Amino acid sequence: MLAGELRLGGVDCVVLEREAVPVDQSRALGFTARTIEVFDQRGLLPRFGGFGTIDMGHFGGVGLDYREVEGGSYGAKAVPQSLTVAVLEKWAEELGARIRRGWEVTEFTEEDKGVVVEARSAEGAQVRVRGAFVVGCDGGRSLVRKRAGVEFPGSDAGVEMSFAEVEGVRVRPRPNGERVAGGMVLCFQQGPERFRVTYYDRAAVPQREVVRPSFEEVAEAWLRLTGEDISAGRPLWVGRFTDASRQAVTYRRGRVLLAGDAAHVHLPIGGQGMSAGVQDAVNLGWKLAAEVQGWAPGGLLDSYHEERHPVGARVLTNTLAQRTLYLSDDAMDPMREVFEELTAYEEVRTHLIGMVTGLDIRYEVGPGDHPLLGRRLPARQLTGPDGTPVEAFTLLHRARGVLLDFTGSTATGGADWADRVDTVAVRCTDTAARELFAGVGAVLVRPDGYVAWVGREGEPLEGLTEALARWFGVPAAA
Ligand SMILES: Cc1cc2nc3c(=O)[nH]c(=O)nc-3n(C[C@H](O)[C@H](O)[C@H](O)COP(=O)(O)OP(=O)(O)OC[C@H]3O[C@@H](n4cnc5c(N)ncnc54)[C@H](O)[C@@H]3O)c2cc1C
Incomplete structure (x- = not known):
């Protein structure tokens, strides 16, 4: 990545x-x-x-x-x-x-x-x-x-969990896990007859060095914990991890x-x-x-x-x-x-x-109290000046800064940073976008998709130059 x-x-x-x-x-x-x-x-x-x-x-x-x-x-x-x-x-x-x-x-x-x-x-x-x-x-x-x-x-490790990826048997999926007498069991289905079983066996004492279990050991513990016999399956991968x-x-x-x-x-x-x-x-x-x-x-x-x-x-x-x-x-x-x-x-x-x-991550990006500040830009469908649909995420494909301009004017102030930041004129034409950007004149989004600055309707440029300088440095021309 x-x-x-x-x-x-x-x-x-x-x-x-x-x-x-x-x-x-x-x-x-x-x-x-x-x-x-x-x-x-x-x-x-x-x-x-x-x-x-x-x-x-x-x-x-x-x-x-x-x-x-x-x-x-x-x-x-x-x-x-x-x-x-x-x-x-x-x-x-x-x-x-x-x-x-x-x-x-x-x-x-x-x-x-x-x-x-x-x-x-x-x-x-x-x-x-x-x-x-x-x-x-x-x-x-x-x-x-x-x-x-x-x-x-x-x-250090306090508990150990063991797992086996197994083919050729059917196991009841438990994608969010299940507490059982003696521990906890988890099972993801990966294909029609392919499952990953994972368990925590309270009776097992974590070792200093994590040792890979045998499939027989996993099958025995699974039978003991769930009553399901997976021993006839073909093990593809068997392992163990800890809570270190x-x-x-x-x-x-x-x-x-x-x-x-x-x-x-x-x-x-x-x-x-x-x-x-x-x-x-x-x-x-x-x-x-x-x-x-x-x-x-x-x-x-x-x-x-x-x-x-x-x-x-x-x-x-x-x-x-x-x-x-x-x-x-x-x-x-x-x-x-x-x-x-x-x-x-x-x-x-x-x-x-x-x-x-990971959706609630908020970074400290600068002054202001708009709820979008420091948060991720969520997926929204916007509309370009000529009526073409614009996906907010598509604007980030090139990993550059994006200045969303909702004012309809071309003078949003990002021109000096054009080599690092794309200024895009957009409108909100659906309810979800209108709700998210209500009262917003412009938004500066970092290349990682987090909102670095929000300009209010009526004063859309307030603080923009400072925000651009903070995240995108001195303009090339300067
Ligand atoms: C059973 C299991 C289930 C998991 N389930 C999930 C899950 O559902 N979701 C999730 O988000 N995470 C899960 N994880 C965790 C996830 O696998 C790791 O967090 C992830 O692999 C970390 O990626 P990484 O690239 O940082 O490190 P790694 O995947 O460890 O990659 C490091 C790479 O560096 C290479 N390397 C190491 N030393 C050197 C060296 N000296 N020189 C050159 N190359 C080197 C290695 O060969 C390796 O390819 C799970 C882990 C396990 C074990």
Whole structure:
């Protein structure tokens, strides 16, 4: 994702990936609503070839109807991570990113004006790659993070969950999980006779080193916990993960940045892990590109840590809270009862849905109190001056700033930044758009889809120059 974003920002980049061929493990089986929006903003959704959306979700086992929040049920299910990787790899390559598989990064050194990364191939060949920055997107055990000396504090594994992807049997799907005597079970259907069963067995004591279970072990535990016999199935992938939760203390140290699991690891509950990583990349891409291109205003690149670290911390907190609610024994029952009671309140439900779908993220973008400020631009159908329909997300395909001008005048003030920001004259012709933009004269949207400034009707230019300078730097002409 980051490679694609950097290419959209006009920056050359190389991806060094240890695996010579893509791993075909499904891993993440979907993404959150905000991540779907992010893919939509780049025109990537058709490449996934369709997927099921998520109406009913949960918070630690307490059921939630995602349709209650606008865009909430937009999340995707049954999309294997291998497909997501394939889609993004192809997209980034089409945009000109150089993806070099079969190269393991072994070391890097930081210089005055850049970094030198060393990598070796499985055959023992060595290369040195010189760049302005290095971004560690190398997973939870990130070598880049360790070599940069970035601490990764957090909590060790307290619980272990095991899973098996199995073909040739039929299992009752339980996409939001189910508490059973002795633990918790979860089952995603991936095909007519293909399922991923995942369970937490309270009797199992987490090991210091996570050891992959055998299929026989998983089948035995599944039978014990559910009464369903899957032992005749063909195991495709068997594994184990834990609730170890850690976060890098900083996402940037000089010319080294971190994104995805390299920056945060946690229990993959609610499909938030990969989703958070994709959003890290989209927050970082345009800022890093601006820095490399030389137009980034002071502090823009540092705002990556300032904005994304709290989001990551909140994901860690909510996954730990969900773990405690869902996986604890009967001693947690009173808490569950109180929690169920609280979810009778709409505000509680929408708060939880906003949190787990990533839709409630709000960045500190500057002065003003308009409810859209710092929030994501939601999907809206707008209309151009000649009556042509304009999808708000389509305007973000090129990962540039967008100034939506609702005034019908051409003098919205963004002209000096035309090399970085597209000014688009639009009108609201349907109810949803009219409601969202009521009383709004103009809106500045960052390349990652977050609203940086809102101009009121009647005084549509108030504060625009300052906002453009804050996010898009000094105009090229100046
Ligand atoms: C069973 C399971 C289910 C999950 N379900 C979900 C879900 O439903 N939704 C969700 O959002 N998330 C889910 N996750 C989490 C998700 O898989 C991770 O958050 C995601 O893979 C992180 O992506 P990443 O690119 O940051 O890191 P990784 O996927 O770990 O990728 C890192 C890459 O870096 C490469 N690499 C590492 N070291 C080096 C090196 N030295 N040199 C070169 N290359 C290197 C690795 O080969 C790897 O390809 C799940 C995880 C598991 C295990």
